[in-house]
Amino acid sequence: MRSVDADRFIVGLTGGIGSGKTFVADLFALHGVTIVDTDAIAHRITAPRGAAMPRIAREFGEAFVAPDGSLDRAKMRTLVFADLQAKARLEAITHPLIREETRREVAAASGHYVITVVPLLVEAGEWRSRYDRVLVVDCSVETQIARVMRRNGFARDEVLAIIARQATREARLAAADDVLVNEDRTPEALADEVRRLHESYLSLAKSTSRRHPGS
Structure with missing residues (x-):
């Protein structure tokens, strides 16, 4: 895959509404990663x-x-x-x-890599080829509904209407290089998973940089 900027290794972070994308992005930011949030x-x-x-x-x-x-x-x-x-x-x-x-x-x-948060990455198919890696934050639809109702005060039907306009969970998972499951996990467990992914992305970014030293 080819990045939006030839000098950058870019991870596209996506997930359905209520999946916890922002929380996960904030965890990456604690490692000094630059977060570009399209929302x-x-x-x-x-x-x-x-x-x-x-x-x-x-x-x-x-x-x-x-x-x-x-x-x-x-x-x-x-x-x-x-x-x-x-x-x-x-x-x-x-x-x-x-x-x-x-x-x-x-x-x-x-930094060695950048995370771009793109809620509708899968829906906007032409964006897929712009990223070196796609990370999907995943949870069940029922969990999405409960979180959005609690966070935004929306009725269940309103949340379902939003979810219906987004890519399906299956489509997002099919597009993923990496999946972070955010279902009934503690913040500490998520932080450990983000640390592991961060180390992986650092290694991939440095490897890419060595293969293309002039980029």
Whole structure:
């Protein structure tokens, strides 16, 4: 596989909603790994004065802009869940900006490898070939539902609707080079697994660097 930046060994971290991607990414960060979170980038570009907001306002109207100038996420979520064309129009605005900012952050990163958190990595198939390694954080659908209901206060049907729009658990596992199971595990057990993966990625990144010293 070929990375988004020839000088970087890049791990794409993904998983379904409620799988624990952010917690796992934070554990990698404790080892000094640079984390590029595409979800965080998406929030930045749709925040007040965010790069995507002028075009979103033109494309969808001021009704989708909150009083503070940010994206009205609840209203937009309702629209794109009901209208696939609206979803495609939104993604045509946001995805190029997210990709460009991801490239910039990866290029600016230090260390032997970078982790890019991409919630919809499997859904956006063209992204798969951009990573040297794909790590999937996995748990059961029932665990996803319980976590999101507790965290976000969503009704069960709302969570199921979100899960239905994401890749299936089976599809994510099929795309994985590595799987971290986050099902009823203690933080200490997860930290041990992250340490093992970190050491593996360091070794792979250093090996790749030795094979391509001029990259």
